[in-house]
Amino acid sequence: MTSRTASLDRHLSESCRIEKPDRYQELDHLPDGPIAARGAGLSYVAASFESHATSVCLGAFDRILAFDPTVRSITVEAGISLGKLHRFLAPLGLCLPVQPGYPALTVGGCVAADVHGKNHGREGTFGRHVTGLKLLHPDHGMVALAPCDDLFTLTVGGLGLTGIIVTATLSLIPLAGTAMIMVHSAVATIEDGAVALAQLADTSDMAYGWFDFSTPNHQDGAGFITSARWITDQTARTDDLKAPSLDPAQALPLPAFNRLTMPVINHLYRWSNLRQTKVRTPLQAVLWPALGRENYFKFYGPDGFIESQILMQRDKFAEYIKAWRLCQIKHGVPVMLTTLKAFTGGKQSLLRYDGAGLSFTIDVANTLSSLAFLAELDGLNVEFGAVSSVMKDSRLSMATVRAQYGDYDTFRERLRTYDPSRRFVTALSRRLDL
Amino acid sequence: MKSVVIGASAGLGRALAEELAQRGDQLFLVSSNLDDLAPIAADLTLRYGVSVTVEAADITTLDPEAFRDKVHAALGPIDNLLLIAGISLLDKDKGPMPPADLDRLIAVNFTAPLRIANVFLPDLTQSPAGNFIGAGSVAAVRGRRNNMVYAAAKRGFECYADSVRHYLAGQNGAKVQFYRLGYLKTRMTAGQKLPFPALDPSEAAKSMVANMGKDLGSVYLPRWWIGIMSLIQALPWALFKKLDI
Numbered sequence: 177m178t179s180r181t182a183s184l185d186r187h188l189s190e191s192c193r194i195e196k197p198d199r200y201q202e203l204d205h206l207p208d209g210p211i212a213a214r215g216a217g218l219s220y221v222a223a224s225f226e227s228h229a230t231s232v233c234l235g236a237f238d239r240i241l242a243f244d245p246t247v248r249s250i251t252v253e254a255g256i257s258l259g260k261l262h263r264f265l266a267p268l269g270l271c272l273p274v275q276p277g278y279p280a281l282t283v284g285g286c287v288a289a290d291v292h293g294k295n296h297g298r299e300g301t302f303g304r305h306v307t308g309l310k311l312l313h314p315d316h317g318m319v320a321l322a323p324c325d326d327l328f329t330l331t332v333g334g335l336g337l338t339g340i341i342v343t344a345t346l347s348l349i350p351l352a353g354t355a356m357i358m359v360h361s362a363v364a365t366i367e368d369g370a371v372a373l374a375q376l377a378d379t380s381d382m383a384y385g386w387f388d389f390s391t392p393n394h395q396d397g398a399g400f401i402t403s404a405r406w407i408t409d410q411t412a413r414t415d416d417l418k419a420p421s422l423d424p425a426q427a428l429p430l431p432a433f434n435r436l437t438m439p440v441i442n443h444l445y446r447w448s449n450l451r452q453t454k455v456r457t458p459l460q461a462v463l464w465p466a467l468g469r470e471n472y473f474k475f476y477g478p479d480g481f482i483e484s485q486i487l488m489q490r491d492k493f494a495e496y497i498k499a500w501r502l503c504q505i506k507h508g509v510p511v512m513l514t515t516l517k518a519f520t521g522g523k524q525s526l527l528r529y530d531g532a533g534l535s536f537t538i539d540v541a542n543t544l545s546s547l548a549f550l551a552e553l554d555g556l557n558v559e560f561g562a563v564s565s566v567m568k569d570s571r572l573s574m575a576t577v578r579a580q581y582g583d584y585d586t587f588r589e590r591l592r593t594y595d596p597s598r599r600f601v602t603a604l605s606r607r608l609d610l
Numbered sequence: 611m612k613s614v615v616i617g618a619s620a621g622l623g624r625a626l627a628e629e630l631a632q633r634g635d636q637l638f639l640v641s642s643n644l645d646d647l648a649p650i651a652a653d654l655t656l657r658y659g660v661s662v663t664v665e666a667a668d669i670t671t672l673d674p675e676a677f678r679d680k681v682h683a684a685l686g687p688i689d690n691l692l693l694i695a696g697i698s699l700l701d702k703d704k705g706p707m708p709p710a711d712l713d714r715l716i717a718v719n720f721t722a723p724l725r726i727a728n729v730f731l732p733d734l735t736q737s738p739a740g741n742f743i744g745a746g747s748v749a750a751v752r753g754r755r756n757n758m759v760y761a762a763a764k765r766g767f768e769c770y771a772d773s774v775r776h777y778l779a780g781q782n783g784a785k786v787q788f789y790r791l792g793y794l795k796t797r798m799t800a801g802q803k804l805p806f807p808a809l810d811p812s813e814a815a816k817s818m819v820a821n822m823g824k825d826l827g828s829v830y831l832p833r834w835w836i837g838i839m840s841l842i843q844a845l846p847w848a849l850f851k852k853l854d855i
Binding site: 177194195196197198199200201202236237239240241242243253264 | 619620621624643645646649650652653656657796797800802
């Protein structure tokens, strides 16, 4: 089956062959030539397809294989979605420690991207909770991996380039509550927001900041900080989990987010969040903030958007944001979404987006001026020692990533040592020359 | 209820196993490969708390009596027999084909389901709430130059299902539902340009399980295929023979 496939941000679209095996014997006969491992197909950065590769979609391999509530461990096939897993675990009072924001994402994708969730300081990234993997490579067969194995560390956050993750064993934690009380506090500037987040890191179950940089003139980034605490006020409900409907190919024929609408939407969003400063948010809205808001991605229109996410040392952030603002003013680019989260305790290695500092995320429409703005920011990020998430920003160059990640050459070399023929190829690996 | 699903490793059979497990049936699942059945059994047992027994077997060489004994040992007499396994050889099944392929098409789509059904008829006569469910195809409604052997085998199976219906009605036994299935979204149809929409196997399974207990005989699934196939059946030969369908 050959079809046009797009990255979630629609920055890249290619025709590629997609196979959807549904039996194990089909995994024994993987296609000849380059292969791309594919889960939900919702990566921002084309991490599951490439025009010359056959994408092997693991969607049918979505079963729970073993579960031990006494040691809080579950073994699943890697094509299982976070939503399906949640439906099983929540009634038992358990959950995955790290949950990215959309229920259609697969466990295999979360391992390969080593995603982060709601509380990095407490739970780290997804990979920290993986205790075993089965990895399939046509030249190496099916291999069982433990955290002590080199190949395990190369596979967790390995961008799907070491093979097809077939099963994963995951540690679980008790579900901390059935809802969250979210408290929104206004802040006048993003610098104030950064200070507030630092104070909240140890006292809240989840905290993030939202800021308005939708008007590309001299803005301070007025916004709000949300801090949240778990509460238990009713049985965790899973029966009303909405069906995920995110499809990267779907977009409005014209962008609804533009220079005129972005400030209005941002203003209304800030106003609506600060109108009621204490809100009870049900479990599913906490876990899956993007569920039911799929139109956000469509509203950027056919050219899509770019998400830039950088991890910056706290002590450099105030100085960085001054330079960042000047750059935004220079290029006149409205930012539709700006968020800030605190990362604590992690350790950056290979190409993983991990470490300590502030995770600063912006979404901009995919325009020529945005690309020029982001290209200049790449230099600024290198200058300030920030690392960009390779799983979010679909236009990062190899040179930028190499300059930001001290382990780039190590990662590339270890991939080649394990797999000299480099059978697993994606548009992402091609761009980063991995 | 106690249900046997033949051809349960993928597609419609797997979806039916899930629907039956969801409503609490005890299951005996058959497919050619244990690698596929074991994860399904583990998953359904963990998620729905039902008993699932699996048997990896080539249904064309299966000893029906020995198989029935295994099922009885696991479940006792059964209520529901779902004969879903089937194969088609789209690229070969047009004019003369290698005899081994022809034999296999007939064995999987016709002989094997009949041999299995035959040994479970006594169970089904004793279960008025039970069901005999067969998976046929819209391809079998009017013979064409494509799918020649497959269509013949499926039509033969449908004819047998009609006979079973008549037989069980006389015994106040299980109800018969035989599905003339349209396109399903499976690995085989993925990426094909189909003239009509394909149905998701899980949707098909939901409909089929909802129909259990009904004396339906042969029906189309989805039901709108009745219009298309009635038209094709009504086409005069002079026109039909010119169509490459």
